[in-house]
Amino acid sequence: MTSERLLVPDTTAGPTLWTRFLAAPNAVRLVSLIVVMSSWELYGRTNPIFASYPSAIISAATRTMVDKVLPALQTTLWGFTVGFLIAAPLGILFGIALGRVKLLEVSMTPFMMAIYSTPRVTLIPLLVLWLGIDFRLRVAIVALSSIFPIIINMHAGVKEVDRELLDVGRAFTASRRQELLTIVLPGSLPFMFTGLRIGLARALGGVITAELTAAVVGIGRLIIDGARFLRLDEMFVPLILFGILSISFTAILGFLQRLAMPWHTAATKI
Amino acid sequence: MLLMDGIHKSFSGNLVLDHFTLNVAPGEFVSLIGPSGCGKTTALRIAAGLLAPSSGHVVVDGEPSMGPSRKKSIVFQHFNLFPWRTCLNNVVYGLEIQGVPKAERIARAHELLSLVGLESHAGHYPSEMSGGQRQRVGIARALAIEPKLLLMDEPFGALDALTREYLQGELQRICAEKDLTVLFVTHSIDEALFLSDRIIVMGVHPGRVIAEFPISLPKPRGDYNFRAEPEYAVTREKIWDLLQKELVHADTDRASN
Numbered sequence: 001m002t003s004e005r006l007l008v009p010d011t012t013a014g015p016t017l018w019t020r021f022l023a024a025p026n027a028v029r030l031v032s033l034i035v036v037m038s039s040w041e042l043y044g045r046t047n048p049i050f051a052s053y054p055s056a057i058i059s060a061a062t063r064t065m066v067d068k069v070l071p072a073l074q075t076t077l078w079g080f081t082v083g084f085l086i087a088a089p090l091g092i093l094f095g096i097a098l099g100r101v102k103l104l105e106v107s108m109t110p111f112m113m114a115i116y117s118t119p120r121v122t123l124i125p126l127l128v129l130w131l132g133i134d135f136r137l138r139v140a141i142v143a144l145s146s147i148f149p150i151i152i153n154m155h156a157g158v159k160e161v162d163r164e165l166l167d168v169g170r171a172f173t174a175s176r177r178q179e180l181l182t183i184v185l186p187g188s189l190p191f192m193f194t195g196l197r198i199g200l201a202r203a204l205g206g207v208i209t210a211e212l213t214a215a216v217v218g219i220g221r222l223i224i225d226g227a228r229f230l231r232l233d234e235m236f237v238p239l240i241l242f243g244i245l246s247i248s249f250t251a252i253l254g255f256l257q258r259l260a261m262p263w264h265t266a267a268t269k270i
Numbered sequence: 271m272l273l274m275d276g277i278h279k280s281f282s283g284n285l286v287l288d289h290f291t292l293n294v295a296p297g298e299f300v301s302l303i304g305p306s307g308c309g310k311t312t313a314l315r316i317a318a319g320l321l322a323p324s325s326g327h328v329v330v331d332g333e334p335s336m337g338p339s340r341k342k343s344i345v346f347q348h349f350n351l352f353p354w355r356t357c358l359n360n361v362v363y364g365l366e367i368q369g370v371p372k373a374e375r376i377a378r379a380h381e382l383l384s385l386v387g388l389e390s391h392a393g394h395y396p397s398e399m400s401g402g403q404r405q406r407v408g409i410a411r412a413l414a415i416e417p418k419l420l421l422m423d424e425p426f427g428a429l430d431a432l433t434r435e436y437l438q439g440e441l442q443r444i445c446a447e448k449d450l451t452v453l454f455v456t457h458s459i460d461e462a463l464f465l466s467d468r469i470i471v472m473g474v475h476p477g478r479v480i481a482e483f484p485i486s487l488p489k490p491r492g493d494y495n496f497r498a499e500p501e502y503a504v505t506r507e508k509i510w511d512l513l514q515k516e517l518v519h520a521d522t523d524r525a526s527n
Contacts, residue, residue, distance in 0.1 A: 164350045167320055171344045172364040172415070182363070186354040263354045263395040 052232035057240070060233035068222060069238050076219040077245075079138025080207045086139070087147040087199060092192060094147075095154020099188075100180065105155075116148040120206055124213050133214045138207050145206030146199030153198065157191025158184055190264075193257040197250060204246050271296045271451045272317060272419050277326035279312055286312050288476035290326070294419070294453055299445060301454045301462035301469045303509065305516050309477025310455045311423055317453060318344045318421050331418045340368065343417035347424040349404045351396040357407050358383065358392040364415035375414075382410040385444060402433035406440070413448065422454045426461065438464055439492045446490065459509050463502060464491050471512050474520045481512055 021027055037054050044053025061069075098105045120141065127144075131137045161184050169179045211220020219238045226235025258265055272294040279287040287309040294300045302310040315321040317328060319338040327334060330341050343364070351360045358379050365375035383389045386406040396404050405425055412420060425441075426434040438461060445452060445465075456462050462469045466485050473480040483505050487496050496502055 162350075164346065164348060165352060168346070168350050168352070168363070169367075170320060171318055171338050171342075172367045173338050173340060174367045178367055182366070183352070186352070189354075261354065263397060 049230055050232065052236055056233040057236045060231075061237045064234055064237060068234075069241065072217060072219050072222045072238060073241065073245075075217050076138070076207055076211065076242075079135055079218075080142050080203060082135075083139040083142025083207070084146055084200065084203050087143040087203070088150060088196060090143075091147040091150030091195065091199065092154050095151040095192075095195070096158055096180075096184075096188075098151065098155040099158025100184075112148065112151065115144075116152065120145055120202075121209055121213070124210055127210075128214050133216065137210055137214060138218070141206045141210040142203040146203035149198040149202060150192075150195040153191045153195030154188065157188025157195075160191070161187040189257075189261055193253065193260075197253055200249055200253060201246070204242075204249070208242070271298070271331060272453060273329040274313070274317060275327055275329070277313065277316060277323045277328070279309070279316065279321070279324050285476040287316075287323070288478045290477070290479060292453075292470065292479070294451060296451050297449055299450075299452045299454065299465055299467045301456055301466040302472060303456055303459065303462050303469060303513070304472030304477070305474055305513060305520055306457075307477070307520065308472040308474045308516070310472050312477065313472075314344075314421055314423050314453060314455050317419075318342060320344075340415060341418040343412035343415055343420055345405070345408050345412045345420070345422040345425045347427050349396070349401070349408045349428075351404055351407055351411070353396050355395075356392065357388060357394050357396070357399065360396070360407050361410045361414050363411055368415065378414055379410070382414050383407075385413070385447070386410045386440070400433075401429050402437055405429065405437060409441070409444070413444075413450075418451060420450050420452045422452060424455050424457065427457060434461070439490075441465065442490050442492060459506055459513075462509075463487075463506060464496070469505075469509065471509055473512075473516045480516070481509075483509065 015023075040051075041053045041055060044051045044056070048056065098108060123144065124137075124141065127137055127140050131140055165183050165187060166179065169183050174182065207218075208220045208223075211218040212224055215221050219242055222238045223235055226232060226238075272292070274290060274292040277287055277290040278285070279290075290309070290313055292300070292313070302313060304310050312321065316323050319328070319336060319342070322336065328336055330339065333341075335341065352363070355363070358376070361379040361382055362375050365378060370378075380389065380392065383392055386409055388403060388406055388410070391399060391403065396407070399407070405428075408425070426437050429437065442465060444450070454462070454465060463485060469483045469485060470479055471481040471483070472478065485501070485505065487499055487501055
């Protein structure tokens, strides 16, 4: 009897503490956060000039938040918001027009591809020359960064609407306008949100790039100053804050998408 | 009700339909059956006005009808429901396109949903329904505009065998209740025999009508064992022989090409 071995793991025994821990993702994340933060803290304290560390960053945050960081953030976000709110509707409309009007599609695509594939940083000197280095530069770089992914995705969405659904519209004698409103637009919503998400990420990158290269105020400037004066603790404050904001914007877009496309949520519920 | 006269259709030089002629009387249920590639779906799409024939003409209810019109409605093989519309709003679609006032079209859609037995699913999205339920919505959507002619393109082809048989019975009931005129495309001899007043057998290379069988078995055929009737067995045998020959023909054609 003692030589008998279980070939199958004994599942009748209750879950161990370890398996229960693994089944709780939030607990795992909390522990990993604690581990990463304390390692950073320990390493940072041995090399405070070039590495900084969490407790120093927190104290820098309380020191600089009101006087420096928030005004800089306001400047950056204002330019970003105006730029993105110009780019989003324009990009969506232009993308739809490209997908629906053959002449426009054929004539405009080469230009779009040319501008889209040019790295935006190369445009900054020209934009500075035209627009200066403040609000208008931010708006322009944000709009330029985000509008092309929005156009291109919207265009793809309009082109890739299910042909069989278009047949339904035709069979029920839908006009071209009705086809656009009842089939093409709802059908391309997923593409629109993909475009907005990519556009958003590129716009956030764009505004910081512009500030790093040209600005005298804003979040980008604060980051450069921190590095230049070796105040890494102060540099990390706007950096982390901006990261959190970027994540929040993406989350807001995700929320809007679920709101606009309840059938998608219905599909994943099953 | 439907007249298709001397229809030819070729795709890039390839003759798909050769002198296809068909007449469907009001209240009649006619099935098109044939092997893959015989052009039966092409014929149906031409009847629907979704496809233009290379020559020939289509008349519906006494009027030339070369494009889609309010007189005809189509049920698709893959349902083609709008995933972003609820069951009710899918049924409403045709009426919405026609500009029927909202209260009226919603009332009509509810009526049709209860006809197909899905009243309780009005607020569900297609993704929350089974294939059989989705096709019932497809049928309700097609009937909502009160078409003179209902076109069905292998409507039960994508469903499992049990659901298919159930929906065949449902369709027969609805056809009787609404006195529908139907042109029905199918792969299945049994399905055609169960539903049709007349079966048109089509051949391949090129697609054309090769035979026609009126079916006089009394309806509804779900009420008795219609498969035990001699007419069932005899007609089934004849159609099967014809299709068998066409399949061999199609095969040798492919080999000699």
